Amino acid sequence: MDLRELVAAMFLFALIVMPLESLQAQSVRPPANAVNQGIDKQIDEQIGTSNTLGTNSQSDYWRDLRHGKDGLATSGQSGRKLIQAQGEQWRIVRKTYIVKYGGWVLATAIFLIVLFYLIRGKIRLKAGRSGETISRFSLPHRTAHWFMASIFILLSISGLILLLGRTVLMPVIGKNAHSIVASAAMQGHNLFGPLFIVALIWLTFMFIRGNFFQMADLKWILKGGGLLGPHASAGHYNFGEKGWFWLVVIAGSIMAITGMILEFPWLAESLQLLQISVIVHAIGAIALISAALGHIYIGTLGMEGALDSMTTGDVDVVWAKEHHDLWYEEVTGQKVANPEAEGSQSIPDHNQISAQSQTTET
Amino acid sequence: MARMKFLCDAERCIECNSCVTACKNEHEIPWGINRRRVVTLSDGKPGERSISVACMHCSDAPCMAVCPVDCFYQTANGVVLHDKDLCIGCGYCFFACPFGAPQYPQAGNFGSRGKMDKCTFCAGGPEDDHSAEEFKKYGRNRIAEGKLPICAEMCSTKALLAGDGNIVSNIYRERVVGRGFGSGAWGWGRAYIGEGRT
Amino acid sequence: MLRKKIGEVAKGPRLSSALKEMTKGTVDRRTFLKKSGLAVGGIGAAATLTGGRVQKAHAAGSDAKVELKKSVCTNCSVGCTVMAEVQNGVWIGQEPGFDSPFNLGAHCAKGAAAREAAHGDRRLKYPTKLVDGKWKRISWDEAINEVGDIMLDIKKTSGPDSVYWLGSAKHSNEQAYLFRKFYAFWGSNNGDHQARICHSTTVAGVANTWGYGAMTNSYNDIHNSKAMILIGSNPTEAHPVAMQHLMKAKENNNAPLIVCDPRFTRTAAKATEYVRMRPGTDVALIWGILWHILENGWEDKEYIRQRVWGMNYIAEEVARWNPEECERVTGVPGSQLKRVARTLANNRPGTLIWCMGGTQHTNGNNNTRAYCILQLALGNIGKSGGGANIFRGHDNVQGATDFCVLSHSLPGYYGLKKGSWQHWARVWDVSYDYLLGKFASEKLMQSKGIPVSRWIDGVLEDKKNMDQPDNLRAMVFWGHAPNSQTRGGEMKTAMEKLDLLVVIDPYPTVSAVMHDRKDGVYLLPATTQYETYGSVTASNRSLQWREKVIEPVFESLPDHTIMYKFATKLGFADEMFKNIAINNDEPMVEDITREFNKGMWTIGYTGQSPERLKLHMANQHTFDKTTLQAKGGPADGEYYGLPWPCWGTADIKHPGTPNLYDPSKPVAEGGLCFRNRFGLKSPEKWGSENLLADGSYPVDSEIKDGYPEFTMGMLKKLGWDSDLTADERSFIEGLSGDKTNWKVDLTGGIQRVAIKHGCAPFGNAKARTVVWNFPDPIPTHREPLYTPRRDLLDKYATYADKQAYRLPTMYASIQKNDYSKDYPIILTSGRLVEYEGGGDESRSNPWLAELQQDMFVEINTADANNIGIRDGEMVWVETPEKSKIRVKAMLTERVGKGVAFLPFHFGGHFQGKDLRSKYPEGADPYVLGEAANTVMTYGYDSVTQMQESKVSLCKITRA
Numbered sequence A: 001m002d003l004r005e006l007v008a009a010m011f012l013f014a015l016i017v018m019p020l021e022s023l024q025a026q027s028v029r030p031p032a033n034a035v036n037q038g039i040d041k042q043i044d045e046q047i048g049t050s051n052t053l054g055t056n057s058q059s060d061y062w063r064d065l066r067h068g069k070d071g072l073a074t075s076g077q078s079g080r081k082l083i084q085a086q087g088e089q090w091r092i093v094r095k096t097y098i099v100k101y102g103g104w105v106l107a108t109a110i111f112l113i114v115l116f117y118l119i120r121g122k123i124r125l126k127a128g129r130s131g132e133t134i135s136r137f138s139l140p141h142r143t144a145h146w147f148m149a150s151i152f153i154l155l156s157i158s159g160l161i162l163l164l165g166r167t168v169l170m171p172v173i174g175k176n177a178h179s180i181v182a183s184a185a186m187q188g189h190n191l192f193g194p195l196f197i198v199a200l201i202w203l204t205f206m207f208i209r210g211n212f213f214q215m216a217d218l219k220w221i222l223k224g225g226g227l228l229g230p231h232a233s234a235g236h237y238n239f240g241e242k243g244w245f246w247l248v249v250i251a252g253s254i255m256a257i258t259g260m261i262l263e264f265p266w267l268a269e270s271l272q273l274l275q276i277s278v279i280v281h282a283i284g285a286i287a288l289i290s291a292a293l294g295h296i297y298i299g300t301l302g303m304e305g306a307l308d309s310m311t312t313g314d315v316d317v318v319w320a321k322e323h324h325d326l327w328y329e330e331v332t333g334q335k336v337a338n339p340e341a342e343g344s345q346s347i348p349d350h351n352q353i354s355a356q357s358q359t360t361e362t
Numbered sequence B: 001m002a003r004m005k006f007l008c009d010a011e012r013c014i015e016c017n018s019c020v021t022a023c024k025n026e027h028e029i030p031w032g033i034n035r036r037r038v039v040t041l042s043d044g045k046p047g048e049r050s051i052s053v054a055c056m057h058c059s060d061a062p063c064m065a066v067c068p069v070d071c072f073y074q075t076a077n078g079v080v081l082h083d084k085d086l087c088i089g090c091g092y093c094f095f096a097c098p099f100g101a102p103q104y105p106q107a108g109n110f111g112s113r114g115k116m117d118k119c120t121f122c123a124g125g126p127e128d129d130h131s132a133e134e135f136k137k138y139g140r141n142r143i144a145e146g147k148l149p150i151c152a153e154m155c156s157t158k159a160l161l162a163g164d165g166n167i168v169s170n171i172y173r174e175r176v177v178g179r180g181f182g183s184g185a186w187g188w189g190r191a192y193i194g195e196g197r198t
Numbered sequence C: 001m002l003r004k005k006i007g008e009v010a011k012g013p014r015l016s017s018a019l020k021e022m023t024k025g026t027v028d029r030r031t032f033l034k035k036s037g038l039a040v041g042g043i044g045a046a047a048t049l050t051g052g053r054v055q056k057a058h059a060a061g062s063d064a065k066v067e068l069k070k071s072v073c074t075n076c077s078v079g080c081t082v083m084a085e086v087q088n089g090v091w092i093g094q095e096p097g098f099d100s101p102f103n104l105g106a107h108c109a110k111g112a113a114a115r116e117a118a119h120g121d122r123r124l125k126y127p128t129k130l131v132d133g134k135w136k137r138i139s140w141d142e143a144i145n146e147v148g149d150i151m152l153d154i155k156k157t158s159g160p161d162s163v164y165w166l167g168s169a170k171h172s173n174e175q176a177y178l179f180r181k182f183y184a185f186w187g188s189n190n191g192d193h194q195a196r197i198c199h200s201t202t203v204a205g206v207a208n209t210w211g212y213g214a215m216t217n218s219y220n221d222i223h224n225s226k227a228m229i230l231i232g233s234n235p236t237e238a239h240p241v242a243m244q245h246l247m248k249a250k251e252n253n254n255a256p257l258i259v260c261d262p263r264f265t266r267t268a269a270k271a272t273e274y275v276r277m278r279p280g281t282d283v284a285l286i287w288g289i290l291w292h293i294l295e296n297g298w299e300d301k302e303y304i305r306q307r308v309w310g311m312n313y314i315a316e317e318v319a320r321w322n323p324e325e326c327e328r329v330t331g332v333p334g335s336q337l338k339r340v341a342r343t344l345a346n347n348r349p350g351t352l353i354w355c356m357g358g359t360q361h362t363n364g365n366n367n368t369r370a371y372c373i374l375q376l377a378l379g380n381i382g383k384s385g386g387g388a389n390i391f392r393g394h395d396n397v398q399g400a401t402d403f404c405v406l407s408h409s410l411p412g413y414y415g416l417k418k419g420s421w422q423h424w425a426r427v428w429d430v431s432y433d434y435l436l437g438k439f440a441s442e443k444l445m446q447s448k449g450i451p452v453s454r455w456i457d458g459v460l461e462d463k464k465n466m467d468q469p470d471n472l473r474a475m476v477f478w479g480h481a482p483n484s485q486t487r488g489g490e491m492k493t494a495m496e497k498l499d500l501l502v503v504i505d506p507y508p509t510v511s512a513v514m515h516d517r518k519d520g521v522y523l524l525p526a527t528t529q530y531e532t533y534g535s536v537t538a539s540n541r542s543l544q545w546r547e548k549v550i551e552p553v554f555e556s557l558p559d560h561t562i563m564y565k566f567a568t569k570l571g572f573a574d575e576m577f578k579n580i581a582i583n584n585d586e587p588m589v590e591d592i593t594r595e596f597n598k599g600m601w602t603i604g605y606t607g608q609s610p611e612r613l614k615l616h617m618a619n620q621h622t623f624d625k626t627t628l629q630a631k632g633g634p635a636d637g638e639y640y641g642l643p644w645p646c647w648g649t650a651d652i653k654h655p656g657t658p659n660l661y662d663p664s665k666p667v668a669e670g671g672l673c674f675r676n677r678f679g680l681k682s683p684e685k686w687g688s689e690n691l692l693a694d695g696s697y698p699v700d701s702e703i704k705d706g707y708p709e710f711t712m713g714m715l716k717k718l719g720w721d722s723d724l725t726a727d728e729r730s731f732i733e734g735l736s737g738d739k740t741n742w743k744v745d746l747t748g749g750i751q752r753v754a755i756k757h758g759c760a761p762f763g764n765a766k767a768r769t770v771v772w773n774f775p776d777p778i779p780t781h782r783e784p785l786y787t788p789r790r791d792l793l794d795k796y797a798t799y800a801d802k803q804a805y806r807l808p809t810m811y812a813s814i815q816k817n818d819y820s821k822d823y824p825i826i827l828t829s830g831r832l833v834e835y836e837g838g839g840d841e842s843r844s845n846p847w848l849a850e851l852q853q854d855m856f857v858e859i860n861t862a863d864a865n866n867i868g869i870r871d872g873e874m875v876w877v878e879t880p881e882k883s884k885i886r887v888k889a890m891l892t893e894r895v896g897k898g899v900a901f902l903p904f905h906f907g908g909h910f911q912g913k914d915l916r917s918k919y920p921e922g923a924d925p926y927v928l929g930e931a932a933n934t935v936m937t938y939g940y941d942s943v944t945q946m947q948e949s950k951v952s953l954c955k956i957t958r959a
Helices: A002-017 A034-047 A059-066 A086-120 A139-173 A175-207 A215-222 A239-263 A271-299 A317-323 A325-332 A350-361 B018-027 B062-066 B092-096 B132-138 B165-179 C013-023 C029-036 C040-049 C140-158 C173-186 C200-210 C220-224 C240-252 C282-295 C301-307 C311-319 C323-330 C334-346 C364-377 C397-402 C418-428 C432-438 C452-460 C488-497 C559-570 C589-597 C610-618 C712-718 C726-739 C749-756 C790-796 C861-867
Strands: A133-135 A314-316 B004-008 B036-041 B049-054 B072-074 B080-082 B160-164 C066-072 C081-087 C090-096 C128-131 C134-137 C163-166 C227-231 C257-260 C273-275 C350-354 C388-390 C474-478 C500-505 C521-525 C534-537 C543-546 C802-804 C807-809 C825-830 C856-859 C874-878 C884-891 C899-903 C908-910 C952-958
Touching: A086 A139, A086 A271, A086 B062, A086 B092, A133 A317, A133 A325, A139 A175, A139 A271, A175 A239, A215 A239, A239 A271, A271 B092, A314 A317, A317 A325, B004 B049, B004 B165, B018 B036, B018 B049, B018 C090, B062 B072, B062 B080, B062 B092, B160 B165, B165 C240, C066 C090, C066 C543, C140 C163, C140 C474, C140 C500, C140 C521, C140 C559, C163 C173, C163 C452, C173 C397, C173 C432, C173 C534, C173 C559, C173 C589, C200 C364, C200 C388, C220 C240, C227 C240, C227 C282, C227 C334, C240 C257, C257 C334, C273 C334, C282 C311, C282 C323, C282 C334, C282 C364, C301 C364, C311 C364, C323 C334, C323 C790, C350 C364, C364 C388, C397 C534, C418 C432, C452 C488, C452 C807, C534 C589, C543 C610, C589 C610, C712 C726, C712 C749, C726 C749, C856 C861, C856 C874, C861 C884, C861 C952
Parallel strands: C163 C474, C227 C257, C227 C350, C257 C273, C350 C388, C474 C500, C500 C521, C825 C899, C856 C884
Antiparallel strands: A133 A314, B004 B160, B036 B049, B072 B080, C066 C081, C081 C090, C128 C134, C128 C521, C534 C543, C802 C807, C825 C952, C856 C899, C874 C884, C874 C952
């Protein structure tokens, strides 16, 4: 309810306060005619307040214009600029870099995952399921995760339709159907966008504990996360998960900010900011979606037993031992037998363990 | 086939805004939407010039390139038109357009801009010529009536020219030649300051 | 200048709801069709019968034929043809009128938005009266009866002079003429219209220099100019389509375009030379230019010898205006004026254009005469490409002036003398005694009425000091915006003191809201000119015939119908409409034209019969775009619109006079010489010199020298009386025998015979540079009443207070106070391109209103920084008479240091208060704002009572 009220309030505020100049373009650069005024003055001095042979054409004058000199406009949404020069750059960045390379980045991500799957296959539990479980994520944790996950997926799909639909989808389903899909995608994207911010805050709050980097993460990195052979020890979260968490938090925040600017264009003081926002939003989206693909893969198809932690919240003890041995040790106080382990530096005392296990369970 | 173009003669444009109101009148454009606007540069100072600007119907139109639903199309005359049925109001064409041509009926909250509207070179849209549907969505189709855009036809000083690019540029060339020194000669204002003036 | 909004929507709850309505798209053509509730059947059915090629299956989805109607734009005086597309009686579109020689298809923002008149969303929709502070709808009959009863009561108790009939430059010629006739039949000279506050000083100054007070050449003739100098004129905003013609001269002839103005206007931006002067120093500026001309002997000596009298007196005055003195007064460097003078001397013929910037001053008549003298010195008058091209303001202000909807003359500038009344009594087919009986006295009948600029004083002045029996008690605003008049603060008081306030207008206007009256206000909806038909005179004296585009919308009625209704109620309809057919209360327009054709001999409004005018409109394409002369076609050889004087009756087919005083053509083909209007000799004080032309005469003239104006006696002396027909002779002999002159001969015989012999009926004289009957015979610089230059007062003080136009008028008693300490900034005013006049019509047009949403004041950046104002902030502008307005500040270099500028089209706010809620429901303009004239101050021209709205003093503070 709070959320709806918040959104409604924002909406009302926007309606009341927002002038139509939402899309107004104003230069943030110093006046481009700074030099030219000097020339005008020079001419004035020589031939009076204006020249006697007709308003002469000064190439500099028009060159400035080409680069977005400000004028005084009659009216309308397009502001004072005669030529909004960065539009062309925006077009190139979007069409060439974002749509084209962004598409390839995503395709590559999928390709790599498939390749990995083919090579490595599903990471099985070496010891097989024990049937004995320990609690990994409480219900609130899982709720926060799935809340974010659903919104993320909705936004991803709708966003991708807007980004790549014309290239990928339209040739298949035709312009009309694609327009309907894209329109729905845009509306949906705009509607769920603000919820992403809620989900992001919630998620951050719920998961930030345990996601700070530790020395163990360095070792984990040095061992390549265990993917390349030797086992890498990890706590509640391994370095990959922590990285993913922080990617979500940081990139997600950027998405949230740029998204808000795009959703409420009057927040942006210039068209340029909007243009930059679209670009940044798209880059962030590609990064997040690519990473999310990996996250989804490893959480489902890629690793036996991983999904349990986000469904029931309880993971098999074997899974815990094999993938989060340090966490397992912390929670249970039992040392995991690991031939390759260099031995744990310290054995936590019982009080600490019980305290931690309590927090994870509550 | 003619290549339709707009040209605004800055030596003549006096910022009277007839192009703006003629357009509004002809196409029943609501308040807040300006398919054409006039920009004045160096306002109130020597060197002040005004230029009327609308969709310039670019050959390689940025709007067409960036539209996520590919709603734009270019006629054989080079006029860039769009299909409001396809338009989703995303605003990308506005980001890309150098001339600020795309206009939206709504303010843009929650991305709700509504269907984009812009200058059609008085050539209507994809609907049947002269149909009520076409008028409602795009305004009048003067090109199909064998006429040119109303803004140029009504320009108070004939500053705004519209039509076949060759003819338009010929008219402009004649004017520039007629004006001779001091008006329109590239670089002269810079190179020969102070010479030959009374 | 232009405070342009960047996508900001005007604020205010009612407006925003209106906007919502608009963005919903409710005002498209189809919904309008539904809304207007017109009978579609009849016209539609008739249209389908015509079959033929349907040029446009129009977007409205109907197959009914689209008719093209030709009307003329109702904004400025250029006379742009409006081509209206009408389908099923609905005005569905506008096409460019490419055939029109005046605009060649072009329009400005206002003309291009003309069709909104047919939507009429914000029009006054039915007769309304104020009852206990609330607007109440009434019927036309109720309105006419109630208003008429009050007026008749006032007439009985206070005399006819206590009702003021304020007419309009928006009337067609027929309506203007009828209106002038109307208040003559009512029995008062208290009637006037906008020309008083527009170009009255021009008409007085120019007519007293060379005969007629109108623009001498035409917009099109500027194509031939080799130089153009504009003083106090800003055509890019006030006459945008005229710029097309100026640009042509500038580009094709390489003609220098010199703009003299306190503001760097949009026109100045297109100029080759911009002269920034201090407001109100026109005479000094002109004498400064003339100083160089005379000093260097650049004047046209032969021209002056033949055609100009009194230049020696001028030279004496000009000698005082050496570059140093001129710079001291005007602020313009002598070197620049030398360049201007040389440019004008080297590029002849050159045209001089002026507008309100020159006329609206306490010494406006001096300004206009000085301009004329400059042109005479250069020998530019009476030449194609030269001339004094005075751009008039409203679409028909020239016509309404010619029909003398003024307080000091009868139609055709006949004056108010007994003979003048007798002339018009003959034309009107009533006896002089009948007319006399309508007036309070013969003395009042022959004395100038109160001018519109002073009606406030007519209400507020102690009646002991007035030259009429009682104060004004009723005001009729028949097409006049009160916010175009100065002293808004006092006007509010005056409005509240009246017994009766009647507004007859398509819009409620500011008159409906600026006062705090609770009753006694009537708003009667008049049509626009698109809903009726008739002739209109453009600035160049050409008459154009408008077709009716649509039927009157809502309950509005054409002005002439309303006049008939009132005449009936007031009891003089039978006499007034004796020779005019009435059809369902609507007087027949063509009959009115024919009636004025019968009497307007002085200025040649006699040859323009409705048939000839309609022929011209139908054959616009046959007229040359520069000379305005038809080449072939049914109007072969005639000039477009038969620019007056179009001598004689329509039968003699005079082609009209394209350029006044141009002797290079025979009079019969539009040539002329200067008019003999001021006697044959100058008074003794001024040398008793011969005023007739010396060796200059129109081509083919049989008298090869100057001659006086024609009378029957003169015809006899020349032996030309034998050319008169028997009918003509018998009328002339019956009138006053040999004394019968060309102005009162209703047969036109004297004119016909004079022209037959190549002579101008009005004589052939010299222009006079010294107008001995004016307060300043030689144009003299006088400081404005509110001047910041106290140091100049010992030399250039204003006039002594005097009695004028029935009222005491102040000059010295204001100027003697020093306000310049408290009010340091000079305040001036002017136009914006989107709006016109008081702006009620244009601010009610959403297509225009969107472009200018805020009233503003232009302040020089340096002044603003000194005061501490930022761009876009709200400020108070206060003047010495203690009125103040709250407006947006616009910082710009457009105005010089120490000068501020206000556009005068706004209204509906009063001294910081928004009056939107006081408008009748649904008739409030989209855009309201403070009226500039609320703060504009006292000051009236010494001859015509023109208001001073170009120079005052103000202080600006943050609001």
